[in-house]
Amino acid sequence: MPGFSRRHFLTLAGAAALTGCGQRGQFSVASTPSPEAGIQRLLVATTRAADPAPIAYGSGRAEKLDFARLAVSIPPTHRIGNIEWPSRRSVDPARHFALVGADTLPDIEALVRAARSTAGDDEAVLFVHGYNNNFAEGVYRHAQIAWDYEMRGPQIHFAWPSAGRPLEYTYDRDSTLIARDALVTLLLRLLGDRGLSVSLVGHSMGGFLIMEALRQIALTGRRESLRSLVSTTLISPDIELDLFRSQAAALGGLPQPFIVAAAENDRLLRLSSSLSGGTAKLGAVRDLDQLEGLGVFVVDMTALADAGTNHFLPGTSPAVIALIKGLREVRPAPNQTIAVGPVSITLGADGLLGGDSGRPVGTAN
Structure with a gap:
């Protein structure tokens, strides 16, 4: 992939200079990376409106x-x-994340060709970001996850128009519904390509968007296309439990394997629940038996906590990252639960934790 075209580099670099380089939530542009730095490449499909400064795409629809x-x-x-966000003063690619290449693609076929050309035997990962994320934050988080999980296949970032402001919850929820048709179009095109295998990953409200897209695919008579999904993972999904059951029923069963990473002590989902009348959220479910029979493999992270909201432990906790990296080597079975806590985990020969109950439970550092 080439680096910046001159036009794109001047636009982004000028915007960074005018707005204060290195501010959190904005791209930091470097014409050349550090020689020791790694490069994580992403393909982007977005329904965000173009915005020349300070990021390539804004919050408009x-x-x-x-x-x-x-x-x-x-x-x-x-x-x-x-x-590693830079300070306001400067960006140092030897110490900070930096954008070192950018170019537009003319259409969805160009994106598919680019994904196919780098896929090899590795699956493509289609990542959908969550609530209260601007474009740069979503891109950097996807890059960090792909790098930490050592994902070698094509990384496709679906960027829907979040307002990037915590008080704009309703705007964000409506934006996901507006973006639903676009995600369906992208997902069906990827799943229909014989040169690609695809896994879906969604965080927070991005999980809601994924479920709405899968539901729409099923209700329009294209349920069979979902058989080619390698896996679906929802991280801290911001979905009411009753709504999730309804979505799963419309699908006629969840595509397998279907993984949910949840934490009862997720502070942001508690707030989201209070804003919606106290209804239980899938990503903060208290009674895991409520998911029995839905075909969900649950990674219960309640025993862990971070210094913030506990809302993205699979992206921010080295312990959970290590656990889920291990699960990538096996095929998680439906209706199983792993509880993550202070002791190390051992997977059995069948790829699941031992136990007689049929709901194996273990712990991980």
Whole structure:
């Protein structure tokens, strides 16, 4: 992939200079990465409206999909679970995440060709970000996850128009519904390509968007296309339990394997629940028996906590990252639960934790 075209580099670099380089939530542009830095490449499909400053796409809602290629520099000092944001003063690619390549793609076929050309035997990962994320935050988080999980296949970032402001919850929820048709179009095109295998990953409200897209695919008579999904993972999904059951029923069964990473002590989902009348959320479910029979493999992270909201432990906790990396080597079975806690985990020969109950439970550092 080439680096910046001159036009894109001047636009982004000028915007960064005018707005204060290195501010959190904005791209930091570097014309060349550190020689020791890693490069994580992303393909982007977005329904965000184009915004020349300070990021390539803003919070406005576009009428059609736009496509791009990005290259993110990962510093050699990177710590697993972190995004090394620069200070306001300067960006140092040897110490900070930086955008080192960007170009637009003309259409969805160009994105599919780009994904196919780098796939090899590795699956493509289609990642859908969550609530209260601007474009740069979503891209950097996807790059960090892909790097920490050592995902070698094509990384496709679906960016829907979140307002990027915590008080705009309703705007964000409506934006996911507006973006639903675009995600369906993208997912069906990827699943229909014989040169690609695809896994879906969604965080928070991105999980809600994924479920709505899968439901729409099923209700329009294209349920069979979902058989080619390698896996679906929802991280801290912001979905009411009753709604999730309804979505699963419309699908006629969840595509397998279907993984939910949840934590009862997720502070943001508690707030989301209070805003919606106290209804239980899938990502903060208290009684895991409520998911019995739905075909969900649950990673229960309640025993862990971070210094913040506990809302993205699979992206920020080195322990959970290590656990889920291990699960990638096996095929999780439906209606199983792993509880994550202070002791190390041992997977059995069948890829599941031992136990007689049929709901194996273990713990991980």
